[in-house]
Amino acid sequence: MLLLVILMATTTSAGRSLTLRRVDTVAPNAAVRHIDQLDDRTLERFYAALEGGRQLTATGTDLEPGTVIVATDYYRVEAV
Amino acid sequence: MTEYVIIGDGISGSSAAETLREEDPESSITVITDEGEALYNRILIKEHAKGKLPEAPISIHEEDWYAERDIELSLNTHVTGVDTDEKVVHTHEGDEIGYDKLLIATGGTPTQLPVDDSDAEGIHHFWTFQDARKIRESAEAAEKGVIVGAGLLGIDFAAVCGAQGVEGKYLMRGDRWWRYALSSEGAEIMHEGMREVGVEPVFDSGVDRFETDDGQVVAAIDPDGERHECDFAGVAIGLTFNTEYLGDIDLEQDNGIVVDQYMQTNLEDVYAAGDITRFYDVLLGEQAQNGSWGSAKEQGRIAGVNMAADDEAEEFEWVSSYSITHFDFPFLSFGHPTLGDDHAERKYSDTEWRRIAFKDGKVVGGVLIGDLAPQSKLKQLMREQRDVADQKEVLLEETVDLDDLAPPQEQ
Numbered sequence: 001m002l003l004l005v006i007l008m009a010t011t012t013s014a015g016r017s018l019t020l021r022r023v024d025t026v027a028p029n030a031a032v033r034h035i036d037q038l039d040d041r042t043l044e045r046f047y048a049a050l051e052g053g054r055q056l057t058a059t060g061t062d063l064e065p066g067t068v069i070v071a072t073d074y075y076r077v078e079a080v
Numbered sequence: 081m082t083e084y085v086i087i088g089d090g091i092s093g094s095s096a097a098e099t100l101r102e103e104d105p106e107s108s109i110t111v112i113t114d115e116g117e118a119l120y121n122r123i124l125i126k127e128h129a130k131g132k133l134p135e136a137p138i139s140i141h142e143e144d145w146y147a148e149r150d151i152e153l154s155l156n157t158h159v160t161g162v163d164t165d166e167k168v169v170h171t172h173e174g175d176e177i178g179y180d181k182l183l184i185a186t187g188g189t190p191t192q193l194p195v196d197d198s199d200a201e202g203i204h205h206f207w208t209f210q211d212a213r214k215i216r217e218s219a220e221a222a223e224k225g226v227i228v229g230a231g232l233l234g235i236d237f238a239a240v241c242g243a244q245g246v247e248g249k250y251l252m253r254g255d256r257w258w259r260y261a262l263s264s265e266g267a268e269i270m271h272e273g274m275r276e277v278g279v280e281p282v283f284d285s286g287v288d289r290f291e292t293d294d295g296q297v298v299a300a301i302d303p304d305g306e307r308h309e310c311d312f313a314g315v316a317i318g319l320t321f322n323t324e325y326l327g328d329i330d331l332e333q334d335n336g337i338v339v340d341q342y343m344q345t346n347l348e349d350v351y352a353a354g355d356i357t358r359f360y361d362v363l364l365g366e367q368a369q370n371g372s373w374g375s376a377k378e379q380g381r382i383a384g385v386n387m388a389a390d391d392e393a394e395e396f397e398w399v400s401s402y403s404i405t406h407f408d409f410p411f412l413s414f415g416h417p418t419l420g421d422d423h424a425e426r427k428y429s430d431t432e433w434r435r436i437a438f439k440d441g442k443v444v445g446g447v448l449i450g451d452l453a454p455q456s457k458l459k460q461l462m463r464e465q466r467d468v469a470d471q472k473e474v475l476l477e478e479t480v481d482l483d484d485l486a487p488p489q490e491q
């Protein structure tokens with residue numbers, strides 16, 4: 001099952017939207033971060049996105065497309 | 081040109097080195113570590129041991145990273161002594177490395193169980209990447225596991241057993257996991273998580289001795305004489321801080337190295353950062369300890385800033401977090417959940433529970449299970465040091481709304 005959550009980047013200078021995709025495996029060259037490495041703001045948005053599926057601004061988070069976040073599952077950050 | 085020496089290349093030492101290079105571009109910086117590899121992600125090695133994550137993404141710095149920043153990295157080098165009068169560091173190879181300013185960032189080593197055969201094959205402690213590789217290999221081949229140590233590190237062994245299909249028994253001293261921070265209601269959620277991955281909590285238990293066969297562990301015997309068969313054991317009963325090499329220098333220690341909020345020890349030009357410190361916590365108003373990645377990284381940065389400034393330029397003010405990600409529900413502890421003089425807690429469902437610890441009316445820590453949504457607001461209250469212990473109902477609402485709190489009183 002795939003879980004897709006949209007993080008709406010409404011006002012980022014890069015103007016990008018991000019999704020979190022649940023993944024089962026991680027490529028050896030992937031950048032991987034544990035949830036405890038996220039700053040408070042990013043952590044809050046990450047969980048809000050997972051919990052509510054509501055749209056969020058990605059402004060001010062330090063999530064980069066391609067990075068895998070280790071939480072209760074593994075989630076790959078993807079550009080929309 | 082100032083000569084900085086950093087002992088330890090964990091996240092605190094490495095973050096200090098990075099900061100020092102930025103703040104003092106002309107300086108000489110040496111980082112010494114007794115490990116055989118440069119900084120890696122210690123909080124991801126459990127994922128490797130679980131068999132879920134390959135090795136490569138766990139590395140953080142290649143050796144080039146240091147060379148590019150003109151930082152001298154000494155791998156496989158154990159510091160055996162420090163002479164703070166002569167300002168030199170001694171290594172196991174007999175080298176002497178002089179310094180103007182020294183940072184001690186040597187963390188801790190897992191404490192071994194003081195019982196017979198606690199170093200037999202198949203019995204593991206968990207701190208380094210090397211440990212993780214061995215744990216993975218051993219767990220892959222194991223059928224039955226025993227875990228000792230009912231705290232944040234012990235539960236990683238439970239997760240390894242779960243992920244590697246090892247039938248586990250988690251022997252706990254009291255009647256629940258992490259009894260200093262969780263009540264029975266909160267702990268039961270964690271116990272259920274363990275059971276779901278195939279690890280059975282065993283209460284009022286422990287290990288009296290191990291049984292071995294040809295040097296390999298075959299069973300753990302609990303204080304009642306009950307025998308728990310195992311070919312894998314994980315021991316996580318605490319950390320012993322790596323201070324032995326400091327010998328009898330006049331450094332103030334109190335189960336850790338005592339530092340102020342600037343990471344300064346009582347000795348001139350000697351700083352400490354990371355797990356090893358007992359630091360002055362400006363939010364708590366007393367000395368405290370953190371054992372978490374984010375805190376160690378920030379302490380390293382703060383030490384670097386103040387060492388380079390040769391001044392009290394920035395203080396350490398931090399609310400630490402520590403997550404457990406092994407079960408279907410999330411878990412987060414923040415601040416100092418085991419300290420304080422008052423607390424509030426509530427269970428919301430079979431997988432949701434919250435505890436908030438207060439000291440002198442202020443939030444000083446907490447544990448959230450299942451629903452982490454209130455974490456940022458509770459951390460905010462902790463940072464603001466607001467007097468809120470008389471408004472527990474608001475803080476225990478399923479959705480915390482800070483606007484429902486009475487406005488802060490003017491002092």
Ligand SMILES: Cc1cc2nc3c(=O)[nH]c(=O)nc-3n(C[C@H](O)[C@H](O)[C@H](O)COP(=O)(O)OP(=O)(O)OC[C@H]3O[C@@H](n4cnc5c(N)ncnc54)[C@H](O)[C@@H]3O)c2cc1C
Nearest residue numbers: 088090091092113114122159186187354355371372373376
């Ligand atoms: C299995 C595991 C899981 C964890 N999970 C989490 C988590 O989910 N979230 C979280 O926030 N934290 C977690 N932690 C805790 C976190 O990893 C530590 O708080 C943090 O890494 C401490 O960093 P440090 O730099 O202070 O010490 P360390 O990382 O311990 O670094 C100290 C370094 O100094 C070296 N050293 C020691 N003595 C000497 C000497 N005499 N000479 C030379 N070198 C020496 C050591 O070998 C080591 O490399 C976990 C820890 C472990 C082990």
